[in-house]
Amino acid sequence: MKIETVYSDGDRVYSIVRSRGPRTIRSKCSGCDGVGDIILKNGEKFTCPKCVGWKVILKYGPFKWKPYKRVIVIDKVIVRKEIGNILDIMYVELNTGTEFRAGDLFETRKEAETACGERNKLFAQKL
């Protein structure tokens, strides 16, 4: 099987990676409108069961994409297959052996930064 690859050994490319920690997003509790208490029709006041009095809801946001810290020199290409189907084409960084997905590599740092911006924007819309 002949497989077309975009980059080859020795090419210098830029990549993007996902940051490790999830972003925490605080939003005003919709159950109590950010007050922390709810008042029943008879006037009794209770701690909001939705936010348990915290007034905010914490959402664990998605990972954030950022440009990889250095220029990658490609050492080799790995093709992952499963029963004849190509699952992924991975590019391996020289010296470190770190693997990068084909879709996460770019020819310039600017392209890598643009891709981070677009992916982070997509994540933000999903919240």
Ligand SMILES: [Zn+2]
């Ligand atoms: Zn609440």
